[in-house]
Structures are given as C-alpha cells and as structure tokens.
Amino acid sequence: MPASHPFDRLDELCRRRQSAVCVGLDPHYELLPPDLRGRGPLLHVRDYLHDVLDAVADVVPCVKPQIAFFEALGPDGYALYFEIVRAAHQRGLFVIGDIKRADIGSTAAAYAKGHLGPDDGSAVDAVTLNPYLGSDGIEPFLKVGRAKGRGVFVLARTSNPSGKEIQDHGGVAGSGGGDNALYRKVGLLLQKWGESTRGACGYSDVGAVVGATHPDEGALLRRELPQTFFLVPGYGAQGGTAADVAQTFDANGGGAVVNSSRGILFAWKEQERSGGAGRYAELARAAALATSAAIRAALPARS
Amino acid sequence: MPASHPFDRLDELCRRRQSAVCVGLDPHYELLPPDLRGRGPLLHVRDYLHDVLDAVADVVPCVKPQIAFFEALGPDGYALYFEIVRAAHQRGLFVIGDIKRADIGSTAAAYAKGHLGPDDGSAVDAVTLNPYLGSDGIEPFLKVGRAKGRGVFVLARTSNPSGKEIQDHGGVAGSGGGDNALYRKVGLLLQKWGESTRGACGYSDVGAVVGATHPDEGALLRRELPQTFFLVPGYGAQGGTAADVAQTFDANGGGAVVNSSRGILFAWKEQERSGGAGRYAELARAAALATSAAIRAALPARS
Numbered sequence: 095m096p097a098s099h100p101f102d103r104l105d106e107l108c109r110r111r112q113s114a115v116c117v118g119l120d121p122h123y124e125l126l127p128p129d130l131r132g133r134g135p136l137l138h139v140r141d142y143l144h145d146v147l148d149a150v151a152d153v154v155p156c157v158k159p160q161i162a163f164f165e166a167l168g169p170d171g172y173a174l175y176f177e178i179v180r181a182a183h184q185r186g187l188f189v190i191g192d193i194k195r196a197d198i199g200s201t202a203a204a205y206a207k208g209h210l211g212p213d214d215g216s217a218v219d220a221v222t223l224n225p226y227l228g229s230d231g232i233e234p235f236l237k238v239g240r241a242k243g244r245g246v247f248v249l250a251r252t253s254n255p256s257g258k259e260i261q262d263h264g265g266v267a268g269s270g271g272g273d274n275a276l277y278r279k280v281g282l283l284l285q286k287w288g289e290s291t292r293g294a295c296g297y298s299d300v301g302a303v304v305g306a307t308h309p310d311e312g313a314l315l316r317r318e319l320p321q322t323f324f325l326v327p328g329y330g331a332q333g334g335t336a337a338d339v340a341q342t343f344d345a346n347g348g349g350a351v352v353n354s355s356r357g358i359l360f361a362w363k364e365q366e367r368s369g370g371a372g373r374y375a376e377l378a379r380a381a382a383l384a385t386s387a388a389i390r391a392a393l394p395a396r397s
Numbered sequence: 398m399p400a401s402h403p404f405d406r407l408d409e410l411c412r413r414r415q416s417a418v419c420v421g422l423d424p425h426y427e428l429l430p431p432d433l434r435g436r437g438p439l440l441h442v443r444d445y446l447h448d449v450l451d452a453v454a455d456v457v458p459c460v461k462p463q464i465a466f467f468e469a470l471g472p473d474g475y476a477l478y479f480e481i482v483r484a485a486h487q488r489g490l491f492v493i494g495d496i497k498r499a500d501i502g503s504t505a506a507a508y509a510k511g512h513l514g515p516d517d518g519s520a521v522d523a524v525t526l527n528p529y530l531g532s533d534g535i536e537p538f539l540k541v542g543r544a545k546g547r548g549v550f551v552l553a554r555t556s557n558p559s560g561k562e563i564q565d566h567g568g569v570a571g572s573g574g575g576d577n578a579l580y581r582k583v584g585l586l587l588q589k590w591g592e593s594t595r596g597a598c599g600y601s602d603v604g605a606v607v608g609a610t611h612p613d614e615g616a617l618l619r620r621e622l623p624q625t626f627f628l629v630p631g632y633g634a635q636g637g638t639a640a641d642v643a644q645t646f647d648a649n650g651g652g653a654v655v656n657s658s659r660g661i662l663f664a665w666k667e668q669e670r671s672g673g674a675g676r677y678a679e680l681a682r683a684a685a686l687a688t689s690a691a692i693r694a695a696l697p698a699r700s
Contacts, residue, residue: 160500165508172476173476201466202465204463204466226527226552227559227563228564252529254501254530263567274567276579
C-alpha cells in the first residue's frame with residue numbers, strides 16, 4: 095500500500111473536527127501549575143502533556159510539540175518528546191514536530207532518519223525546516239518523508255519581530271518587504287520542491303510556515319502559493335487575530351492550520367486569579383474549542 | 398571568578414597544539430569499520446568516538462560533534478552526544494556543538510538552556526546557529542553563553558552547493574554574490590551582535606561559519622569582519638584546500654579553525670584497500686597531524 099499524502103490526512107482531520115487549530119506543546123517549565131511540582135520537571139511536564147493530549151484529542155486535528163522545550167530538560171527530555179509524539183498518534187492526532195532543522199545534504203539525511211524515519215509511532219507526520227542552506231538541506235527530508243507519507247513545513251515568514259532582518263532582505267524598503275524580498279523567494283522555492291506531490295486536497299507535501307503577525311504578507315503568499323499548505327504560528331499571545339489568520343486560508347476555508355501554544359496549553363493561567371488552577375486540562379479543552387470556533391467564524395464555510 | 402572568553406581558550410589551544418584543526422565527529426554509521434559491528438549501532442559509535450578522542454586529544458585544539466548523526470540513532474543517540482561532549486572536555490578539548498538551532502526568542506532560550514546551560518561538563522564551549530530568524534533567534538544564546546563563558550558561530554556562508562540559493566539573495570548576479578548578498582549582511586549583523594565582547598585574542602564571542610568551498614568569499618568576509626572568529630567547514634572531502642582555507646585566517650595565522658570530518662574520523666577508509674582497517678584511531682591521529690601540518694604550512698607563522 096503506498097503511503098498516504100500527509101496533508102490529505104491533515105485536511106480530513108480538520109474537516110472531521112471542524113477545526114483548523116494546532117495545539118502547540120511548548121512546555122515552558124515556569125508556566126506549569128505550581129501545585130503539580132515536587133516530583134521534578136520531567137515527570138511534571140510528562141503528566142501535564144499527557145493530560146492535555148487526552149483533553150484536546152477529539153476537538154482539534156493536530157498538535158505541534160516544540161522540541162526545544164524538551165531539549166531544555168536534557169536527554170531524558172528529548173526522549174520524552176518522542177513519547178509525547180507516540181501518545182499523540184495513539185489519540186488519532188496529526189503531529190507536527192517543530193524542530194526547525196537543516197544542514198548540508200549528508201547531515202540533513204541523518205536528521206531525516208531520526209525524525210521522519212522511525213516506524214514505531216515516534217516519527218512525526220511533518221517537521222518544520224529552516225531554508226538557509228537551500229535545496230540540499232531540504233531534499234533528504236523529502237526523500238525519507240515521501241517513502242513514509244510524511245511532509246515538511248519550510249520557514250518562509252516567521253512570526254517574531256526580528257525575522258524581517260533576514261527575510262525581507264533584497265526587497266524594497268517600506269513596501270512590506272518588497273517584490274524581491276527573501277521570504278517570497280523562499281515561498282517560490284518551496285512551492286517548486288513540492289510541485290509534483292499534490293494530494294487529493296490540492297496541496298503538495300511541502301508546506302510553509304507563515305506567521306500570523308504579518309497578515310498582508312500572509313495574504314500575498316496565499317495568492318502566490320496556491321498549492322502550498324500553511325502552518326500559521328503567532329496567533330494569540332504573539333498578537334495575531336482570527337481576521338489576520340483568515341487571510342492565509344483558501345477560498346474553501348482550507349489549506350492552513352493555525353498554531354496556538356500558550357493560549358490553549360496554559361489557558362489555566364488566565365483563570366488563576368479566579369481560583370481555576372488545577373483544572374488545566376479542562377481549561378485547555380475549553381480554550382481549544384473557543385479558538386477553533388473563533389477561527390471558524392472568520393473563514394468561509396468548508397464545501 | 399568571571400567566565401573566561403571562549404575564543405581566548407580556543408586561541409590558546411590552537412597555539413599550544415600548533416594546530417588550527419577541528420575534528421568533526423560525524424558518526425555516519427555506514428562509514429564505521431565493519432569489523433566492529435555486531436553489538437548494535439549505539440555501542441559501536443560510542444566506542445569508535447571514545448577511541449578517536451583518545452587518539453587526537455593532544456594534537457588538535459577542538460572537536461565538533463554533529464548532533465544530527467546522534468539524533469539519527471534515536472533518544473539514546475542524543476544522550477550519547479552529551480556523553481561525547483563530556484568525554485571531549487575531560488580530554489582538554491574545546492568542543493563545538495554543531496546543532497544549527499534557531500527559533501523565536503522564548504524557544505531559542507529553551508535551546509540555549511539545553512545546550513549552553515549545564516554545569517556538569519555536558520554543555521559545549523560554542524554552538525552553531527542559523528540566522529534565518531534574525532536577532533531574536535540568537536540573543537538568548539548570547540545571554541546564556543556570556544554568563545558561562547561560551548560562544549556561538551552563526552552560519553554566514555555554508556559549504557554546500559545550494560547554500561547560494563538563499564545566501565546570495567539580494568546580490569548582483571555573476572559578481573560572487575554581489576555587494577548586497579545576504580551572507581554579507583549576515584556577516585555584518587553577527588559582527589554587531591558580538592561587538593562589545595572582544596577577548597584578549599582580539600575576537601568577539603560571536604563567530605561565523607564560512608565554508609572553505611568559497612575561497613574568494615571567505616577572503617572577503619575575513620576583510621569585512623576583522624573581529625570575527627571563523628569556523629571553516631568544507632575542507633577535504635567537500636573540496637576545500639589548504640590554500641583555500643588560508644584566506645580565512647588573519648595576518649598572524651589566527652582567527653579561524655578548519656573542520657575536517659571524514660578525512661580524519663574515517664581516515665581508515667583510505668587505507669582499507671591496503672589492509673589498514675581496524676587501526677582507525679591510529680590512522681585518525683596520523684590524519685589529524687597531517688591535516689594540521691598542511692594547513693600550518695599554508696599560513697603565516699604565529700607571532
């Protein structure tokens with residue numbers, strides 16, 4: 095049986111859950127509820143993430159563990175990342191590994207083997223990649239991913255303030271990055287990397303990361319890259335609104351997922367003042383439902 | 398006691414060992430000697446790397462474990478990376494962690510904590526970083542590194558063929574990347590990030606990765622970035638020669654280290670035809686000495 099197309103699976107889950115929300119699993123240790131502490135950071139993070147996965151698995155299509163927060167916990171934290179990936183798969187979620195790797199070809203192949211290769215449930219459905227090394231740094235991931243039905247999201251326009259220092263380079267100052275800005279070139283390159291791999295959903299297996307904090311550029315990229323699925327970070331805590339992210343979707347309300355990390359994972363922090371701490375999983379579920387509804391309301395109905 | 402400057406330590410080791418060679422620890426499993434197999438990849442890689450560290454520790458100043466090859470071995474491989482970092486420190490080597498990370502600020506801080514933070518010997522002396530996210534993605538590493546006497550090398554010009562797709566962007570075609578090419582802007586940015594941190598050696602704690610496969614651009618960056626220490630990959634297997642890399646050093650034969658991975662780590666492969674397999678550590682030491690001598694011969698004598 096040939097491997098299924100990663101973004102066909104994701105699109106199907108978005109339809110079934112009526113949600114285009116990806117829950118970012120960024121376990122900042124300092125944001126975990128204090129009443130869970132005492133057994134050390136690792137077990138604390140572990141229980142917290144398993145509980146949140148249980149609470150959101152039937153209301154969102156996907157989750158995005160951010161590997162940096164696991165690496166911050168040392169080698170045991172790194173092992174926990176793969177445990178959480180397996181747990182998310184067992185709950186039927188599409189899993190995006192936010193690893194932002196890239197290197198020269200032979201080295202990129204080693205990363206691809208570690209993150210897209212395993213057949214024991216610990217490989218993610220898609221990884222995020224950094225384009226700075228060009229095609230060589232991406233192709234080994236496509237090779238492994240295509241054999242396994244797994245995809246990639248390449249950073250085009252990141253959500254952070256200083257991304258423009260590099261990503262606007264080559265463009266005309268004052269024109270929103272300009273016609274020749276690097277992020278647009280990256281967009282065209284990544285569309286080319288994926289051009290032969292459109293799934294039934296209409297999208298290739300090479301997606302793009304397009305920050306919600308740059309809505310005009312998101313709308314521009316949506317027009318320029320009609321075959322590219324978008325992963326949209328920067329919603330909520332970073333400032334992106336439902337109207338901002340709506341511009342990164344296609345005319346049928348598809349073609350993108352919006353990541354929310356803090357607003358869902360740490361929804362309990364909002365409630366802390368009113369005595370809600372301890373109910374973090376329940377509050378995460380409520381926030382996932384509310385975020386899904388807010389974004390759905392800003393989109394055309396799915397056909 | 399204030400933390401010492403990372404590149405003062407590295408410069409001192411280069412002088413003491415009379416070598417500007419960094420041994421790249423890229424344990425491609427397929428390149429390991431077949432006669433060591435049978436106990437599984439992890440133990441095999443482990444023994445191989447410990448043996449090579451023992452053999453080269455007194456003849457080179459530094460080593461650069463490439464974390465991708467450890468991640469390819471799964472979570473236990475990731476733990477082995479830190480074991481090898483500790484072992485290299487115990488043998489008096491400067492250790493560069495080739496991790497090429499970068500992310501938005503809060504996430505970069507998590508990576509910095511994991512890779513530059515630990516005080517148990519498992520933190521490297523410097524990490525490699527990717528500039529695509531701009532200053533936000535770099536600053537958290539500088540914050541942790543400066544408290545601990547640890548540095549960074551930011552990718553400017555990578556050694557792989559397709560790096561130019563991104564790194565030449567904005568420059569004038571046909572002029573070696575052109576005046577406005579992105580890699581030059583990255584060079585100026587990284588010099589600025591380090592400007593207040595020059596050590597006794599004359600270099601800041603923000604180094605640059607400058608591939609040996611682009612000697613004219615290496616010479617240009619050397620002139621433009623007089624306070625920036627260079628890590629120069631691409632020597633040997635990738636095509637860079639001693640004359641090529643010489644242009645990335647300063648007039649006193651300092652300011653750079655040249656990485657060689659395959660040519661030293663897998664020197665036994667060259668000898669295999671003549672029956673030399675099994676003596677890989679001894680052959681790695683001989684190759685480290687020969688590479689050091691070849692590069693030293695292309696440089697001005699150190700004052």
